[in-house]
Amino acid sequence: MRRATARDVAETAGVSVATVSRVINAATGVNPETAAKVHAAIAELGYRPNGVGRSLKTASSRLIGVLIPTLSNPVFAEAVDGIAEGVADGGYSLLFAASDYRREAESRSIETLLRYRVDGLILTVADAADSRILDLLDTAEIPYVLAYNPAGAHRRPTVTVDNRAAGALVANRLVELGHRRLGMIAGRLPDSDRARARHQGFAEAAAAAGLPLPLLAEVPFTRPELEPVLAGIFAAPDPPTALFCSNDMLAIATIGVLTGLGIAVPGEVSVVGFDGIAIGTHLHPTLATVVQPSRELGRTAARQLLRRLGGEAAVAPVILPHALRHGASLGPAPKSGRSGASASVPPVSSPEIRTSTP
Numbered sequence: 001m002r003r004a005t006a007r008d009v010a011e012t013a014g015v016s017v018a019t020v021s022r023v024i025n026a027a028t029g030v031n032p033e034t035a036a037k038v039h040a041a042i043a044e045l046g047y048r049p050n051g052v053g054r055s056l057k058t059a060s061s062r063l064i065g066v067l068i069p070t071l072s073n074p075v076f077a078e079a080v081d082g083i084a085e086g087v088a089d090g091g092y093s094l095l096f097a098a099s100d101y102r103r104e105a106e107s108r109s110i111e112t113l114l115r116y117r118v119d120g121l122i123l124t125v126a127d128a129a130d131s132r133i134l135d136l137l138d139t140a141e142i143p144y145v146l147a148y149n150p151a152g153a154h155r156r157p158t159v160t161v162d163n164r165a166a167g168a169l170v171a172n173r174l175v176e177l178g179h180r181r182l183g184m185i186a187g188r189l190p191d192s193d194r195a196r197a198r199h200q201g202f203a204e205a206a207a208a209a210g211l212p213l214p215l216l217a218e219v220p221f222t223r224p225e226l227e228p229v230l231a232g233i234f235a236a237p238d239p240p241t242a243l244f245c246s247n248d249m250l251a252i253a254t255i256g257v258l259t260g261l262g263i264a265v266p267g268e269v270s271v272v273g274f275d276g277i278a279i280g281t282h283l284h285p286t287l288a289t290v291v292q293p294s295r296e297l298g299r300t301a302a303r304q305l306l307r308r309l310g311g312e313a314a315v316a317p318v319i320l321p322h323a324l325r326h327g328a329s330l331g332p333a334p335k336s337g338r339s340g341a342s343a344s345v346p347p348v349s350s351p352e353i354r355t356s357t358p
Helices: 006-013 017-024 032-045 074-088 103-115 132-140 163-176 193-208 226-235 248-260 278-282 294-309
Strands: 063-068 093-098 120-123 144-147 158-161 182-187 215-219 242-245 270-275 288-291 318-320 323-325 354-356
Touching: 006 017, 006 032, 017 032, 063 074, 063 103, 074 093, 074 294, 093 103, 103 120, 103 132, 120 294, 144 294, 158 163, 158 294, 163 193, 163 242, 163 270, 163 288, 163 323, 182 193, 182 226, 182 248, 215 226, 226 248, 242 248, 248 270, 248 278, 294 318
Parallel strands: 063 093, 063 120, 120 144, 144 158, 158 318, 182 215, 182 242, 242 270, 270 288
Antiparallel strands: 215 354, 288 323
C-alpha cells in the first residue's frame, strides 16, 4: 500500500502543500479552521511527516531525546538527573524539550528532537492512552519509554508509580484522621493522565468510606490563579477540612494562599501534596506528600530505553513504590467546622479555573 504524502494531505484538506508544511511545523499564519482540516486529513490518511516516519536504525547519533512537561517543577529535574545517570554508561548525551503541558507542543517538540536524529526518546506526555504522536512513533518503530505516565490498556512501555493507589492512600489516611469533607486541587485533568489517576483513586476511596464525592478544583498547571478559587471554596458553607493537591508545587502554593486568607494549616485545613520534592521538608509547616522515587524512575526509564536500543523488545510497565510522607501540614479534622465567612477575598470567575465535583 502506497504511503500517504504531503500532497495527498493537501488534496484531502483542500489546501496547498505549503500550508500542510506550515501546520506540521507549527508555523504562524495558519488559521485554526484550516489547521484543523489539515490535522483531520493527516489522521484520515495516516500520514507521517519525515521527521517521525524515518527509521532510526540506519545510524546512531548517541543522542537521547527527553520530553518533560516543565523544568520549573523539581520533580522532573530529579527525573532528568536519573536519566543522565542511566544513559552515561552507554556513552549517550541528552537533548531536552518541554511541552508546557500542551499537546500541540508535545508533537512539535518530538518532531524537533527527531530532526536531531536522536536514537530514542524518553517522554512524559499528557495522555499515554490517547496520543497521536505516540501512535506515529509506534507505527514508525521508533524506540521510546514513557516516564510517569500511568500504565494501562495501551501497554506502552512506561516507568511510573501506581497513581490511582496513591490517591486512595491519601483519602484513606484523611479518613483515619477524622476528615469527612475532602477536596482536591488539581492541574487540568485533560492535561495530565497522572493527575486524573490520582483523582480517580482519591474519589473512589472517599466513596468507599461513605463520604460525599470530594470537591474538585482544576487550575492550569502553569501560572495557576489559586487565590480566587480558594477564597470561593472557603467562603461557602461547609468547606473541606482537607485538600489533596495533584503535585507538591500546587500544595505549596495552596498553603501560601490559605495562610494569606487567614486559614490555619493544619488547624483548620490539612493539605497533602504529591511528588515528595525536597523543598517540602523545609517549609513551615512541613509538607505532607506522596513521595515517588523520581531519580530512580528516570534511571530505570533510561535503562529500559538502552535495552530497546540494544534490540530487546519493549517490556511490561515498571511500577515503582510510593509512600506517604507525613508532615506538619497534615493533622486531624478540626473539632468545629469553619463557617467560611472570614475568607477575605471574594470568589472571582475566570475562564482559566473550573470548580466542580466529579
